[in-house]
Amino acid sequence: MDIFLQQVVNGLTLGSVYAIVALGYTMVYGIIQLINFAHGEVVMIGAMVAFSVITVLAGTAMPPLLVVLTGVACAVPVCMLVGYGMERLAYRPLRRAPRLAPLITAIGVSIILQHLALLVWSRNVMAFPQIIRAETYTVGGAAITNVQVAIVLLCVAIMGGLAFLVYRTRLGTAMRATAQNPQVAGLMGVDVNRVIAATFVIGAGLAAVAGVMVGTYYGIAQYTMGSILGLKAFAAAVLGGIGNIPGAMLGGVLLGVVEALGAGYIGDVTDMCRYSWLAGLVEERCRADGHFILFGSNYQDVFAFVVLILVLVLRPSGLLGERVGDRA
Amino acid sequence: MRRISLIVVAAGAAVALAGCSKESPDIKIGHAAPLTGGIAHLGKDNENGARLAIEQANEAKLKIGGKEVKFTLLAEDDQADPKVGTTVAQKMVDAKVAGVVGHLNSGVTIPASALYKDAGIPMITGSATNPKLTEQGFKGIFRVVARDDQQGPSVANYLASQNKPKLVAVIDDATAYGEGLANEVEKTLKAAGVDVLPREKGTDKTTDWKAVLTKLKGRTPDAIFYGGMDATGGPLIKQARELDVKAVFAFGDGACTDKMSELAGAAAEGLLCSQAGIPPQAATKAFLEAYKKRFNADPILYAPFTYDAANLIIEAMKQADSTEPAKYLPVLEKRVHNGASGRIEFDAKGDRKDAEITIFTMKGGKVEPLAVVKGGTTQSFADFMKAAGG
Numbered sequence: 001m002d003i004f005l006q007q008v009v010n011g012l013t014l015g016s017v018y019a020i021v022a023l024g025y026t027m028v029y030g031i032i033q034l035i036n037f038a039h040g041e042v043v044m045i046g047a048m049v050a051f052s053v054i055t056v057l058a059g060t061a062m063p064p065l066l067v068v069l070t071g072v073a074c075a076v077p078v079c080m081l082v083g084y085g086m087e088r089l090a091y092r093p094l095r096r097a098p099r100l101a102p103l104i105t106a107i108g109v110s111i112i113l114q115h116l117a118l119l120v121w122s123r124n125v126m127a128f129p130q131i132i133r134a135e136t137y138t139v140g141g142a143a144i145t146n147v148q149v150a151i152v153l154l155c156v157a158i159m160g161g162l163a164f165l166v167y168r169t170r171l172g173t174a175m176r177a178t179a180q181n182p183q184v185a186g187l188m189g190v191d192v193n194r195v196i197a198a199t200f201v202i203g204a205g206l207a208a209v210a211g212v213m214v215g216t217y218y219g220i221a222q223y224t225m226g227s228i229l230g231l232k233a234f235a236a237a238v239l240g241g242i243g244n245i246p247g248a249m250l251g252g253v254l255l256g257v258v259e260a261l262g263a264g265y266i267g268d269v270t271d272m273c274r275y276s277w278l279a280g281l282v283e284e285r286c287r288a289d290g291h292f293i294l295f296g297s298n299y300q301d302v303f304a305f306v307v308l309i310l311v312l313v314l315r316p317s318g319l320l321g322e323r324v325g326d327r328a
Numbered sequence: 329m330r331r332i333s334l335i336v337v338a339a340g341a342a343v344a345l346a347g348c349s350k351e352s353p354d355i356k357i358g359h360a361a362p363l364t365g366g367i368a369h370l371g372k373d374n375e376n377g378a379r380l381a382i383e384q385a386n387e388a389k390l391k392i393g394g395k396e397v398k399f400t401l402l403a404e405d406d407q408a409d410p411k412v413g414t415t416v417a418q419k420m421v422d423a424k425v426a427g428v429v430g431h432l433n434s435g436v437t438i439p440a441s442a443l444y445k446d447a448g449i450p451m452i453t454g455s456a457t458n459p460k461l462t463e464q465g466f467k468g469i470f471r472v473v474a475r476d477d478q479q480g481p482s483v484a485n486y487l488a489s490q491n492k493p494k495l496v497a498v499i500d501d502a503t504a505y506g507e508g509l510a511n512e513v514e515k516t517l518k519a520a521g522v523d524v525l526p527r528e529k530g531t532d533k534t535t536d537w538k539a540v541l542t543k544l545k546g547r548t549p550d551a552i553f554y555g556g557m558d559a560t561g562g563p564l565i566k567q568a569r570e571l572d573v574k575a576v577f578a579f580g581d582g583a584c585t586d587k588m589s590e591l592a593g594a595a596a597e598g599l600l601c602s603q604a605g606i607p608p609q610a611a612t613k614a615f616l617e618a619y620k621k622r623f624n625a626d627p628i629l630y631a632p633f634t635y636d637a638a639n640l641i642i643e644a645m646k647q648a649d650s651t652e653p654a655k656y657l658p659v660l661e662k663r664v665h666n667g668a669s670g671r672i673e674f675d676a677k678g679d680r681k682d683a684e685i686t687i688f689t690m691k692g693g694k695v696e697p698l699a700v701v702k703g704g705t706t707q708s709f710a711d712f713m714k715a716a717g718g
């Protein structure tokens with residue numbers, strides 16, 4: 001049981017990160033119906049900037065927590081700038097173009113950002129300086145580190161803050177109005193361009209935080225880290241119902257848990273020797289090794305995409321999405 | 329604008345013509361290893377070894393076939409990727425290299441070796457340890473380090489005899505190297521009467537090991553062996569300690585570097601690992617000093633071996649008095665070489681006779697040699713150095 005609990009804890013941590021990245025996808029989609037495939041690269045740039053800052057400051061006498069916070073404080077504006085530039089240069093000129101054009105542009109932006117990062121930070125795996133000591137606490141049989149607790153708490157705080165922004169402020173009202181109908185919102189005096197730019201900037205800021213989280217959690221960063229993370233977060237956004245903010249949060253957390261449990265149990269479930277009705281087929285292997293495992297935990301990355309396909313087939317609007325999938 | 333483009337075209341043509349008229353008398357020796365990606369540091373280390381040998385040969389102004397020859401190193405990046413590796417190998421063949429030092433990874437070296445064999449170009453690897461490489465029966469394919477069916481049993485026996493685990497978990501990264509080594513370790517452990525859990529797998533790009541480790545935690549193994557490289561092994565051991573997994577960790581040569589402590593911090597302390605040769609610090613003094621002087625750093629892992637591999641090719645050319653592979657290959661097969669890593673002599677398969685394996689532990693952020701295994705007998709590192717006349 002405590003193994004199950006541990007897998008859930010791992011999944012919740014991972015899922016919180018997915019949720020924050022998924023928010024960036026879903027906000028942009030909600031407002032201009034664009035799937036910003038370059039969003040994962042913004043996460044990577046956040047991690048890389050934080051890596052550089054933390055590496056420089058790690059040698060100084062600053063307290064570790066302050067160093068990490070400085071890293072975040074540097075990564076967030078850089079990513080916001082990237083997010084703004086991306087919208088201004090790549091997407092705004094295409095706002096009235098057929099929907100396929102900005103989608104392909106997004107893929108192009110993703111490749112450009114990845115290779116810019118390659119030029120700046122090289123191809124190598126960067127080791128985040130180990131300045132925050134991972135303290136492990138045991139709660140009900142599951143080991144939880146202070147970093148995990150920080151990630152989950154920070155995610156909850158960010159989600160709360162975002163919900164406040166969207167549902168309680170003028171900017172949020174303008175965002176929701178633009179999402180419903182940009183023309184009418186414009187007629188009502190909403191500066192649509194500014195609202196869309198703000199959406200990109202907020203999403204990029206969240207991505208920066210997620211990047212630092214991933215970097216400090218795993219202790220490594222590399223220029224390719226954004227693509228798979230971005231795709232998984234996209235799957236999470238679709239799972240929750242793309243365009244729907246609570247949906248992205250729910251989808252992210254669920255996907256993280258599904259992935260952790262899937263990777264943890266797929267080996268046991270696909271051990272052919274457990275199934276007596278198969279005994280005739282695999283008897284020899286079972287007697288020699290005791291096990292005949294079809295899929296091992298190296299299939300971890302598959303789960304996000306299995307979930308994506310299942311959602312698209314069975315419930316295209318996602319768990320909480322009310323709009324029909326014709327826009328996607 | 330038009331004038332400028334004309335000038336550019338003219339200049340380009342002139343350069344191209346100059347390139348044609350000048351025939352290069354240089355003897356090219358190829359080196360291939362990952363120079364980018366997670367294990368670029370190891371690739372560069374290998375390349376440095378070969379580069380040093382070639383620079384020294386040029387300084388000595390060797391005469392082959394009555395003419396003074398100049399060697400150049402054609403250093404290529406195979407990205408630790410089998411597909412890129414064969415492209416690089418084809419490039420080497422097209423460039424008519426006289427011999428190849430490399431590649432670094434077993435999974436890359438094995439497919440690349442077929443191209444070198446077909447082109448008749450001798451290849452010596454200074455780090456690929458998977459037995460399959462020389463078991464293919466290819467002529468002109470050599471290795472100057474131990475094989476995984478020597479390395480795996482050595483580290484497994486050391487683990488079994490020193491730590492006396494009752495239950496061991498084995499993980500690999502699903503590459504030719506990682507899986508092959510893990511298989512050898514599992515076989516040896518089982519033969520020593522140790523129980524082994526069903527194999528867990530990651531990939532050579534895995535960063536999140538928590539699911540696997542959590543699963544293993546439930547079975548409380550006394551030791552965990554990982555067949556893979558340091559770029560994935562570092563996060564593995566770090567996450568294991570975060571999950572409060574107390575098992576002893578053991579690794580093969582791919583994760584037997586100081587980078588492990590850089591990636592995992594204090595979590596890496598006390599790990600066991602093996603290298604398929606003598607440790608770099610046990611290489612000859614002359615080599616170590618020359619390396620330090622040239623690259624302003626100490627060799628990390630297999631630089632003494634790629635240095636020896638390049639020297640073997642050069643020495644064989646000298647003895648055969650020819651730089652043609654067909655002429656110097658028979659000499660290379662039989663040559664006995666006293667190199668930076670000790671005495672090298674190839675057996676019929678192209679493997680090094682009596683190759684050493686060193687067992688290390690992580691202490692204070694550095695891997696430190698504990699013992700040397702040679703021909704099935706284990707000797708403490710201090711005794712080994714004494715016997716070597718150190």
